[in-house]
Every structure is written in structure tokens, then in C-alpha cells.
Amino acid sequence: MRIFDLKAGASTRRVRIFLAEKLLQIPIVEVDLAAGENLRPEFLSKNPMGRMPVLELDDGTFLSESVAICRYVEEELQPEPNLFGSAPRERAEIEMWNRRMEFGLMIPIMTGFEHLSPFWKGKRIQHGPVGEQARQVALERMAWLDDELSGREFIAGSRYTVADITAQCALVLGKNTGVPIDAKFSNLTRWFKEVSSRPTARA
Amino acid sequence: MRIFDLKAGASTRRVRIFLAEKLLQIPIVEVDLAAGENLRPEFLSKNPMGRMPVLELDDGTFLSESVAICRYVEEELQPEPNLFGSAPRERAEIEMWNRRMEFGLMIPIMTGFEHLSPFWKGKRIQHGPVGEQARQVALERMAWLDDELSGREFIAGSRYTVADITAQCALVLGKNTGVPIDAKFSNLTRWFKEVSSRPTARA
Numbered sequence: 001m002r003i004f005d006l007k008a009g010a011s012t013r014r015v016r017i018f019l020a021e022k023l024l025q026i027p028i029v030e031v032d033l034a035a036g037e038n039l040r041p042e043f044l045s046k047n048p049m050g051r052m053p054v055l056e057l058d059d060g061t062f063l064s065e066s067v068a069i070c071r072y073v074e075e076e077l078q079p080e081p082n083l084f085g086s087a088p089r090e091r092a093e094i095e096m097w098n099r100r101m102e103f104g105l106m107i108p109i110m111t112g113f114e115h116l117s118p119f120w121k122g123k124r125i126q127h128g129p130v131g132e133q134a135r136q137v138a139l140e141r142m143a144w145l146d147d148e149l150s151g152r153e154f155i156a157g158s159r160y161t162v163a164d165i166t167a168q169c170a171l172v173l174g175k176n177t178g179v180p181i182d183a184k185f186s187n188l189t190r191w192f193k194e195v196s197s198r199p200t201a202r203a
Numbered sequence: 204m205r206i207f208d209l210k211a212g213a214s215t216r217r218v219r220i221f222l223a224e225k226l227l228q229i230p231i232v233e234v235d236l237a238a239g240e241n242l243r244p245e246f247l248s249k250n251p252m253g254r255m256p257v258l259e260l261d262d263g264t265f266l267s268e269s270v271a272i273c274r275y276v277e278e279e280l281q282p283e284p285n286l287f288g289s290a291p292r293e294r295a296e297i298e299m300w301n302r303r304m305e306f307g308l309m310i311p312i313m314t315g316f317e318h319l320s321p322f323w324k325g326k327r328i329q330h331g332p333v334g335e336q337a338r339q340v341a342l343e344r345m346a347w348l349d350d351e352l353s354g355r356e357f358i359a360g361s362r363y364t365v366a367d368i369t370a371q372c373a374l375v376l377g378k379n380t381g382v383p384i385d386a387k388f389s390n391l392t393r394w395f396k397e398v399s400s401r402p403t404a405r406a
Contacts (some may be wrong), residue, residue, distance in 0.1 A: 049303060067300065072291055076292065092271045096267055099270065112226055133327070133328045176300040
């Protein structure tokens with residue numbers, strides 16, 4: 001088993017943190033994004049979307065999409081510590097929060113990055129106001145999340161779950177791309193400090 | 204139990220089809236999007252994201268995010284017919300395909316709609332080239348999916364799953380917003396005709 005990885009990616013970081021929380025070590029193959037390795041036929045045969053991470057299983061088949069990989073790891077390889085929930089109601093709650101963190105936080109931050117960063121110049125169509133609008137959404141979501149976190153310790157409740165991993169990776173990306181957490185969001189700041197101090201945060 | 208719904212929504216349609224496949228009937232409350240009902244405090248207390256669908260449970264709590272609702276329905280209310288997979292490997296495969304259909308197909312089609320449709324004029328920043336780029340991505344994904352479907356009957360394998368529901372709702376939206384399936388994509392056309400002819404398709 002091995003993982004095709006991208007050290008700097010937000011999705012790949014989600015899987016690395018998830019595996020570290022499970023105390024699982026899976027050999028890593030770094031894919032050279034700058035050289036376009038992810039768009040070559042050899043990689044596209046592993047994941048036609050041309051994205052990392054990809055998990056290669058021992059039978060030679062491949063699995064992509066971060067959350068699909070994480071769920072497989074929890075259900076097949078290492079159930080503990082539980083990060084997706086146990087009973088159906090809790091599992092649904094965690095999935096809801098994980099998706100809110102993806103669609104409400106990660107995507108606006110990524111959209112801001114794509115439209116405002118020189119990194120994407122010439123690779124994608126960039127339109128500043130679209131990026132600014134996305135950042136504004138990200139900031140509004142942070143304000144809301146700050147309010148939510150006044151009443152509980154973690155994103156989906158009283159314990160650390162996959163929803164925290166998604167949120168922390170989104171906010172690391174935000175920090176690195178011009179949308180850091182405003183210090184006035186004291187609950188969000190407290191939470192971010194806590195999850196960032198976990199030994200797995202730098203996986 | 205009841206569902207706060209939006210008849211014309213792509214996400215709400217996903218849940219309605221899912222419930223119909225399960226032969227479940229849950230009372231529906233239509234939310235008046237045009238009147239901004241989804242952004243009023245009463246609705247935001249149910250889902251702070253201001254989006255439909257929302258499932259109200261019998262204990263008075265609420266669950267949002269389509270896929271979280273669908274998974275809860277399968278795990279807690281009605282396991283059959285199975286739409287998320289059984290063994291971990293199959294479940295991961297279906298989740299991977301469901302996410303490819305969300306991020307690779309649904310989001311580009313929605314982005315095209317948001318940037319090119321008069322419906323969104325004045326509500327969001329619109330930039331034609333961003334919309335055209337998204338439509339181009341959607342068309343490329345359709346070409347790829349057409350190729351994938353040359354070798355199997357459904358999106359994630361030999362049977363109908365939640366990934367088919369996501370793909371069909373994305374392509375209904377595409378059909379209604381200027382990105383229909385090109386007839387040259389014969390496998391995709393065959394598949395779309397088949398899933399559209401299911402009794403649940405008009406749920």
C-alpha cells in the first residue's frame with residue numbers, strides 16, 4: 001500500500017493528518033506537480049481527475065478523493081480513534097459538519113486563492129472581484145464558526161473528528177493565502193491553537 | 204419528521220430521489236427562496252448555511268447537507284435498497300464516485316450557471332469568462348464520463364447508487380442551464396436516458 005501525495009496540498013494534508021491520528025504509516029510517493037506529472041497518462045490511469053492524494057491498495061487498485069480514502073482507512077484498516085462517528089445520528093452530524101467545512105470554508109478560501117494569487121496566473125482565468133467575494137464569504141464563515149465554537153470544544157461536538165481536520169486544513173490554507181483568522185474571533189483562535197498543537201498537525 | 208425543501212434545487216432533488224428509491228415518504232415543507240425565507244432567523248436556526256434541504260427529526264433537531272441526510276436515511280431509517288455500498292472497499296468506491304460527480308460535474312455546472320445566468324445578476328459577482336471556463340470543464344468531464352461508461356452500466360459500477368443520483372441531478376441542472384449532454388456522448392446519453400426513466404427520477 002502507498003499514497004501518491006503532494007506535500008503542499010490541502011487535501012493531501014487532510015489524509016496525512018487522518019493517518020497520523022490513526023497512528024498508521026503508509027509509504028508516500030511525492031508527485032511532481034510543477035513538472036505536470038499529475039497530468040501524465042501514467043498518473044491519470046491512477047486517478048483520471050489528475051489530483052492527489054491517491055491510495056494504491058495491495059491488490060494494485062487505486063482509490064482517490066480524500067474523504068473516500070479516510071473513510072476506507074477507518075472502516076477497513078484502523079477503526080480507532082473513531083473520527084467519522086459511531087451511531088448513525090452522530091455519523092450524520094459529523095458528515096454535515098465536514099461538508100460545511102468543505103463547501104463553506106475550504107472552497108471559498110480556495111476560490112479566493114485561485115482568483116487572487118500570482119501562482120494561478122495564466123493557468124486559470126482570474127477575476128479579482130470574484131476572489132474578493134469568495135474571501136468575504138470565507139470571513140463570514142469564520143465569524144459564524146467563531147460563534148458556534150463558543151458553545152463547544154470542537155467543530156462537530158465535544159471531540160476531535162474528521163470535520164476538525166477539514167477545518168484546520170482549510171484555515172492553514174487561508175493563513176498561507178491572505179485570509180488568516182482575525183484575532184477578534186477568540187473561540188476560533190482558541191480552537192485553531194488547540195488543533196494546531198496536536199502532534200499530528202504537521203503530518 | 205419533515206423536510207424543508209426547494210422544488211427547483213439540485214441538492215434537494217438528490218434527497219427527493221434518494222427517498223423515493225427507498226420508498227420513503229417524508230412530509231415536505233417548501234421554503235420560499237424568492238421571498239428570502241431561507242435567510243430569515245427562523246430558517247437559519249435550522250440551518251445556519253441558509254440552504255435546503257433540511258431534515259427535521261422527531262426529536263426536534265435538524266440535519267442538513269444532502270449527503271449527510273441521505274447517509275442517515277440509509278443507516279438509520281431504511282437500509283434497502285443499498286445506495287452507499289456494503290463492504291468498506293465498495294463504500295469507498297461509491298464515495299469516490301459520488302465526490303467526483305459533485306466536485307467534477309455539479310460544481311462546474313453550477314459555477315457556469317452562476318456566472319452566465321441572468322438569474323444571478325446583481326446577486327453574485329458575474330464574470331463571463333469564469334463561467335465559460337467552468338462550462339468547458341463540465342464538457343470535458345462529460346467526455347471523460349462517456350468514456351468511463353463504455354465499460355459499465357452505472358457511475359460507480361454495475362448497479363444504481365447515490366453517485367448516479369448526484370450525476371443525474373448535475374446533468375438535469377446542466378440541461379436546464381445551457382450545458383446539455385452532447386448527443387455524440389453515446390454512453391453518457393444511454394446512461395442518462397436509463398436513470399431518467401426510473402420512476403424516482405421525477406421525485
